[in-house]
Structures are given as structure tokens and as C-alpha cells.
Amino acid sequence: MIDPRLLRAEPDLFRDSQLRRGADNSAVDRFLELDRSRRTAQQLFEEVRAQQKQMGKRIGPARGAEKRGELTEGQQAELARWLTEAEELSNRVKAAESEVADLEPQVEAAATEIDNLVDPDAPIGSESDFRTLHEVGKPRDFDSEGFSPKDHLELGEILRAIDTDRAAKVSGSRFFYLTGDGALLELALLNLAMNFATGNGFTPIIPPALVRPPAMAGTGFLGQAEENVYRLEADDLYLVGTAEVPLAAFHSNEILDAEQLPLRYAGFSPCFRREAGSHGRDTRGIIRVHQFDKVEMFSFCNPDEAVAEHERLLSWEQEFLDLLELPYRVIDVATGDLGSSAARKYDIEAWIPTQGRYREVTSTSNCTTFQSRRLNIRMRSKSGSPHPLATLNGTLIAMPRVIVALLENHQSADGSVAIPEALRPYLGGRDRLLPK
């Protein structure tokens, strides 16, 4: 949700931002017009409502006196007149109220169509117009090592770590079993990630993966992204696509103490994605799946701190990938590819040898005050009234894609896979996964 007062005062900011996203900006003017009508209607309502209340204050005591039989004939007649007048007022109140009630959702709808203001520093353009910020590590030269790399699925089968055939039998396409060392690998990554997070001051959280509609809507997943969300019709619940949803909604309808900020959480949850519209893409292996586990970082912070916090989230993401000894690059996502709630977004893409390219493994977004407005999360400093705060999120680890990157980048010709040093304590001190 955008800031309606800012929009009234400086609509050009929003028109321009929408253009930068390559999005429709007609909602800005639609909002302004509806908002004006709504406020006019609101004022009328408040006026007649005030009259009605005044009348009620006269009728009340008079009725009391009437019951006690203390009214003179003249007062009795006056009361009767008041009641007639009150009835008429009541009708006018109802009419005015229903006009407001009519306009309200329209204003709301227009506001919802307006995306978050983009950060002026974000590169302008569509998906391919990203800016590369860093490249870290070098892709391995398998040619010079004298063998061609196997892809993660082949390795996963050699190690008996990944089983997609049986997953297809049981659940369908885009599902997987992690077996043996595969399962242990995920648990090791989880523990490494959680220790890393808590070491950096995050509170570990295991949130619910089923949420009610307001949580889903508040985080912005019921707009364009809706087709990718699983919904449980019978119970009116959604399966979350990321822990961002329950983490963001954790403090919904709360006013947080500004002194306590930033509040940082690391949430571990399963993630469910329908992957509608991606038929035929990444059908092999576990790069694109319907269900996976992820540790997500989430921060509630002062809007003044949001840009710095975003940089911090990014550097934690990088640090974590460094621990896993993976080559990657960091990109500054272009305005057209931000999604409605992010003002700026950095993706980290790990090198995938068998694809000869970088693929997204983590992503961090600065949502400024956009989400907190929808979720009604505010902060209060010692003096002064509550204000919306900023929310930011960033992937610490998305299991399948990191497993893909680990297997492919650290493989040997015999199909064994080297375990990065940081991970060894979590795998019983082993330094390799061996074919089974």
C-alpha cells in the first residue's frame, strides 16, 4: 500500500515510478479522483451523523423523564417532534454512510493497483536490464581438469541423494525426495544457516506454513502472483510460497517500539509454489519445484535505516555463499522485474556448470513502508505518533538450488562431491559425499 497522503501531495512521484516499472499509471489519477469523492462523501456523513448524535442527546434524557412521568404536555409534544426529526436524520445518515461504503472499496482497489515507489538508484528496464554489481569466485574450468561435469540430478542419483522418479510416482512432476546423504545435506545446511543467522543477531523462527487471506494479501501475493499460490478451498487457507509471509504478518496490527528496531528474524519453513506458467522450464532436477525448504531473513526497521539494512542483508547472503565456496554474481534487479512491493531488489546467482550460466539462488528486497502499511505494522518513538516502518527480506538459503550448486560445483570425475569446510562439522566431519 502506497502512502495516500504523499500521493495526494506529489502524484508525479507515483506516475513516474509506475513508468519506470513499465507499468500502467492510470490508477494514480483514478485514485486521486475517487479519493476526492470519498472524502466529500465522508464529510457529508460526518456532518449528518453529528446532528444525529446531538439529537440523541436531547431524546435520551427526555425519554427518561417520560418514563418517570415528569413530562408536561408541551414537552411531550416536543419529544414527538424530535423523534420524527431523528427518524429523518437517521435516513440521511444511512444514505450518506452507504455512499461512503460504496466508494471505499473503489478507492482501495485503485490504491492497491499502485506499486511501491521504486528506488531512484534501481536500474531502469525489464528483466534483462539488470546491473551486475559483483562477481565473486571463478567458475571451474572442467575442460582443463579433463572431465565434463555431470548435472545435479545425475550426481544426486549416483550419490543416492535425490530421487525424482519416485517423487513423480507419489506426488507428480516437480517434486523430489532427498534420501540418505541428500537428506543429511539439507539438515546440515539448515543448521549451518541457523547458526549463522543467530550468530548475526537473528531470532530463529519456525512459522506456520498455512496462513489466512489477510497475511497473503498483506504481503502482496494475492495480486499478479496469485496464480502461483496454493489455496485450500475447504478451509480458506493458503500454503505460503515463502516464510516471508508468516514473518511479515508476525507483527501485523502491532505498534513496535522504535528503540527495539531493527527486529531481525530467520524463518525456516517449507515453501509451496504452483509454478503456473512455467511449463517446460527447468523440468529436469530440482531447480524448479512445487515444494522446498528455505531459511528466510526478515527485518523490521526504521525507514531511515532501510537502505543500509538492505546492504546488510545482501552482505549476509554473500557471506553465507562464501562459506559454501560457491562462485556467484550479484545483480541489481531492474525496475520492471521488482514485483509490486519492492523498491529495490538484489539477486544473487550461483554459477551452474552444466548450464554454463548463473542461476538465482537468493534474493533480497527492500519493501520500504509498502508492506507495513498493508499489514498495519507501525513503530513509535519516545515522542510522537506511530509511523509505518520498513520491512526487508532476504533468502539465507533455498535448499534445492543450493544443493544443485553444491553438487555441480564441488563434484569430482568419479561422481563424489567435496564438502565445503564450513559444512563438515554438520556432516560428521566428512569431507566428501561418496557414490553409493
Added chain:
RNA sequence: GGAGAUGUCGCCUAGUCUGGUUUAUGGCGCCCGCCUGCUAAGCGGGUUGAGGUUUUAAGACCUCUCGAGGGUUCAAAUCCCUCCAUCUCCGCCA
């Protein structure tokens, strides 16, 4: 799943049966001021949140807000309906 109880402005609490004379009571906590060698106590005032009108400004005023949403009524914290949450008991269960 069955039976019952509860939900009031940070916390506790009055008000709900019997609708109006309530700007929603009082206490605790917190904030400001007064008073007092200091502290404590005492005294006075303030203290839900949202939207709006107006003003150079401080402010003033209005409307909404008693778990949420509907309804009845001239008028709803109070009556009716639906939903949500919590608690107690019973049953079932990893």
C-alpha cells in the same frame, strides 16, 4: 468433534441482565507540572488508535474505534446473527 465460559482505549477493571441522563468507570503503569535538603509520599493535569475540517503555528473542532463483520432501533459496549481468538471439561489424536 461435543458442552460451557470469556473478549472493554499498555495492564487490570466498572458498565452488558433492564439500550438513551457515559465526553466508556476506577486503579496500576507511564508522561508533564506543583510541592518537598534528596528519594519516596502527596497534589493537579495528561495518557487507544485511525480519518478529516480548520489555523502561519501551537492548537481547536468533528467522525469512526468496546475481538471482527453484519442486523434491529430515532438511538447499540449493551439486543440479535455470523465469524475469529482464548480458557475449562469431555472425546479423539502425532
